Amino acid sequence: KMSLFVGRITTWICLIGVAVFIWLESGEFPANGHQLPQFCAIVAIGIMLLMLVKEFKNIDTKKIKVELTYQANKHFIIFLFSIFYVIAIFFVGYYVSTILFIVIGCLLVGVRKFKTIIITTVVTLPLMYAFFELFLQAGLPRGWLI
Numbered sequence: 001k002m003s004l005f006v007g008r009i010t011t012w013i014c015l016i017g018v019a020v021f022i023w024l025e026s027g028e029f030p031a032n033g034h035q036l037p038q039f040c041a042i043v044a045i046g047i048m049l050l051m052l053v054k055e056f057k058n059i060d061t062k063k064i065k066v067e068l069t070y071q072a073n074k075h076f077i078i079f080l081f082s083i084f085y086v087i088a089i090f091f092v093g094y095y096v097s098t099i100l101f102i103v104i105g106c107l108l109v110g111v112r113k114f115k116t117i118i119i120t121t122v123v124t125l126p127l128m129y130a131f132f133e134l135f136l137q138a139g140l141p142r143g144w145l146i
Contacts, residue, residue, distance in 0.1 A: 004060040012052045019044045078108055093142050098125060 019041040026037035070077065085101040092100075099121060106117045132138045 002064045002066065004062045004064055005055060007064045008055050008060075009052065012048050012055065016045055016048050016052075019048070074108070078105070081105065081108060092144055095125065095129075098128070 023038050023041040023045075026034040026041070028034070029037070067073070081101075081104065085097055085105075088097040088100075102121045102124060103117055106120065111117060
């Protein structure tokens with residue numbers, strides 16, 4: 001069992017690492033697109049550093065019970081699946097990746113009604129296309145399968 005103190009410190013350090021990664025990666029965005037992600041990363045790092053300092057002021061010796069079941073770790077699996085989706089967009093393409101993300105994501109969170117999944121996909125994709133392609137003229141990433 002891990003102590004609550006060590007678990008929280010590990011979490012804050014990992015999240016700071018993610019924010020630094022976002023800061024570095026967003027530096028290459030075109031047309032000043034880096035400003036909002038970098039601002040959010042700086043704010044997040046500031047907040048997490050404050051939380052890290054707070055942890056050292058109030059060291060908690062309680063123990064964390066670590067379970068390796070799907071139900072206990074579903075949120076981590078969904079988070080990792082979301083990261084995989086963002087990476088897949090650039091290789092497979094936005095539309096195919098998004099369809100797979102919606103269908104598999106629904107199944108991961110427990111939606112089992114096929115009709116609900118289809119309706120969600122059929123409504124969501126055209127709305128996202130209209131917003132990004134037509135309204136914002138953003139040009140969504142294309143990959144092997146569109």
